[in-house]
Amino acid sequence: MQVSKIRIKSKKMKTRFLLPLLVLLSMAACKTETEVIKEPSVNAYIYDVDAEDLYQSNAEKNKQKSAEQYISILYANLFQSTVPQGDLADLGEIRKAIGDKQMADELILNAFVNDGSVSIPSNAEMRADIEAFVQETYLRFFLREPTAYEIFELKAEIEEDPDLTPELIYQAFALSNEYKFY
């Protein structure tokens, strides 16, 4: 299996999306066309994945994540680790304590993204190579390559608005309809 197939640019970036991929794959309702990688080490996750583990298009996503799946995968996407049990209990309690679940998810996402330990490129890093950022963000959140048009669209948005930061873009991805499906 060759890492180059999925155009991963660095080990850091690989870990950003491969762990959530494994979390997703380990859920009960896995996609049948994907392959669960069972090696326990993170390095194995990094190097044993090939293009077949990515979605070929967003049309393949047809099941909505449960609340638990959404929170767990989001955490893994952003923190590159599984959500600790204590945090999961807290998050479950918070979600129950807020009637508007969309609001609860947005607040949780907001707190996650603004946690200092989350690996997010700086605005300058993003703007140094916008195309790479777009591609990596699609891989990280959507587990698929962006189409050429999607790259064009998001790149244009970023270029037009200097205040559009990676933090805001990450939140948009995490709140998008596609991210809520698998």
Place this chain on the structure above:
Amino acid sequence: MKRRHFLKKAALGTMAGVTAPYILPAGRLFAATGARVANHVVFVLFAGGIRQQESVDQQYLANQGLPTQGNIMLNMLEGAAPSSNLLFNLWSPIGGQSPLSQQGTLFKEVRYSEGPTGHFNGHTVAMTGRYTETGLNLNVNPTWPTIFEYYRKHSDPAKSAINAWWISEGLGPYPSLNYSSNPSYGPQYGANYLRPASILGDAGQSQFSNAVSYQPDDVSRINKVKALLDKNFMRDADDLPGIQNTAENREAIKNFKLDILNSVSTNQLEVATPNSDYNLLTGDLINVSAAWQVLDRFAPELTVINTTNLDICHDNFTLYLDFLHRADYGIGWLWNKIQSHPILANDTIMICMPEHGRNLASNNLTDQNGLGAYDHTSDENSRRLFTMIVGPSDKVQQNQTLGTPGNPAAESIDVIPTIAHILGFHDDIPAGFLPGRVLEEAFV
């Protein structure tokens, strides 16, 4: 930018951009389908199971074999406090206001006629206006519509969820009371639900400490990119269970939550205890304090809150008395705050009612003072309640007491039609939905 730093810099801008739109009371701008008595209702489920003996009958320890009687609900009821055998620190009542019973009508004897006297049953009955026979605390939405759904569906113009709040002391099955499973109503007419102890307590402090209040420009940026992404995906993730606010209101409420979270972490939040002492808080008073923050920020037309700590009476009568005394303080504090609010003052009617009573006979447990404890197992005493309707003198009959043990003045199912009457939509509710009556004798 971290939330606390951000808030210091952006507080003024946020307040101007977010708070101002909700200062306007919708009820004053538009005429409802029927005439309104007032534009705001606060329904306090003074819950946990309260006996008439220790509340409106002011018997204190008389049923424990001790001669001391007296009033421990000094904010709500007229009457002198016990002069001896005090088992807790007596808090002075809120200054500058007479007991609430003098500021409205006290239905001193009210009956919970049917069904088990369980907490969730009692809440369901009080919030739907229908008796229920189920004895289980199932975490499912009630079958009959809640008052929130009647309010939002039958008000004209229709009301958004930011106008209706259900704020509970505990979780358990209570989050499911903000809307029903009735096919004609349901979550699209439900209320915002909040359990402050979770948001302001350890869970919220732990998980939201990094959250920031975004400026509207940044919210627009997020939404713009989200729209771009959604445009390229054929499915819509719209089946999240429960109510959904409009995007604008959702932002306002999110900012509100982060604001009060911040004020708690910096000890700035004023709470419903003497001198705002955080060490004196109970779960009930946390709930009351947070409810006031909701009222202050959004001036909702319909707010339902509860207290439940008194249920400790199952095994500790002393703490039951203490918590009853403190909950009474909280209600007096809340009413005092409402009277200081530019929109709510003189335009709010508050209704207080326990969800059910407690048994006449004690169980076998005694507390540290040797006092017997009481359960609530549907005996006749546990079906005895009181209801207090408090409001401005031009709207609510003042200093009126109705009902005797032999002649109850109302039933617990009467509160919902009464709220519908106050907010002007009672006549629009379909026939057969509400078997209770409007407590018209409470109004001028």
